[in-house]
Amino acid sequence: MAYTEPVLTKRIDLDPAKRKTAWYDDYVATGGYAALRKALEMAPNDIIKTVTDSGLRGRGGAGFSAGQKWSFIPKEKKGPHYLAVNADESEPGTFKDRYLMDYDPHSLLEGIAITAIATQVDVAYIFIRGEFHRQTKVMERALEEAYAHGVFGQGGIFGSKYKLECFVHRGAGAYICGEETGLLEALEGKRGWSHPVALFFWRSAEIIC
Numbered sequence: 201m202a203y204t205e206p207v208l209t210k211r212i213d214l215d216p217a218k219r220k221t222a223w224y225d226d227y228v229a230t231g232g233y234a235a236l237r238k239a240l241e242m243a244p245n246d247i248i249k250t251v252t253d254s255g256l257r258g259r260g261g262a263g264f265s266a267g268q269k270w271s272f273i274p275k276e277k278k279g280p281h282y283l284a285v286n287a288d289e290s291e292p293g294t295f296k297d298r299y300l301m302d303y304d305p306h307s308l309l310e311g312i313a314i315t316a317i318a319t320q321v322d323v324a325y326i327f328i329r330g331e332f333h334r335q336t337k338v339m340e341r342a343l344e345e346a347y348a349h350g351v352f353g354q355g356g357i358f359g360s361k362y363k364l365e366c367f368v369h370r371g372a373g374a375y376i377c378g379e380e381t382g383l384l385e386a387l388e389g390k391r392g393w394s395h396p397v398a399l400f401f402w403r404s405a406e407i408i409c
């Protein structure tokens with residue numbers, strides 16, 4: 201009989217009554233942050249190649265290769281690199297992000313840290329939909345735990361040379377802010393207009409949505 205093994209949702213019980221959030225200790229006990237420790241031993245280019253070869257694709261709609269997107273970030277650093285994490289999920293009827301934030305928030309944080317190593321990101325912003333009150337609380341608590349365990353902060357990721365700060369930023373609740381240029385405008389504190397051309401976040405050329 202065909203068997204499909206859940207990967208992304210492996211910590212989310214099929215039975216809604218049994219679902220609970222995997223906090224830091226549960227996450228680590230079930231293999232969490234092992235990939236991050238592995239990434240710390242790899243060269244950034246090798247991480248990008250591994251992710252590209254894995255076939256991992258974005259979940260924002262276009263299904264674009266995640267590794268390829270990471271490879272567009274210039275290797276020569278001229279200023280800080282920013283990572284904007286799109287947790288707006290304002291498309292009606294979409295449930296692709298909130299379950300992960302509800303029940304497996306550290307998987308998102310681990311992904312952020314791995315992306316940061318691969319693309320030399322200094323600061324990450326999780327742009328979260330304004331109406332996601334519960335998910336905001338969950339992410340803030342998980343972030344606090346991750347800082348306490350040395351994932352983020354100026355001490356470097358698990359004591360390494362990669363220093364990464366991460367913030368949760370709540371949107372005001374507008375569909376257009378899920379579009380990447382609108383999202384960047386909103387993140388800068390402006391009205392979330394979308395633009396037909398690439399936008400430079402805080403005048404920085406290096407950003408991934």
Ligand SMILES: Cc1cc2nc3c(=O)[nH]c(=O)nc-3n(C[C@H](O)[C@H](O)[C@H](O)COP(=O)(O)O)c2cc1C
Nearest residue numbers: 258259260261262286288289290291378379380409
């Ligand atoms: C009007 C509009 C709304 C969008 N809303 C979202 C959204 O809520 N969440 C999302 O992940 N992508 C949304 N997108 C797609 C983003 O612009 C962008 O392509 C995506 O964040 C890239 O992420 P990915 O690499 O995971 O696919 C929207 C695009 C448009 C045009």
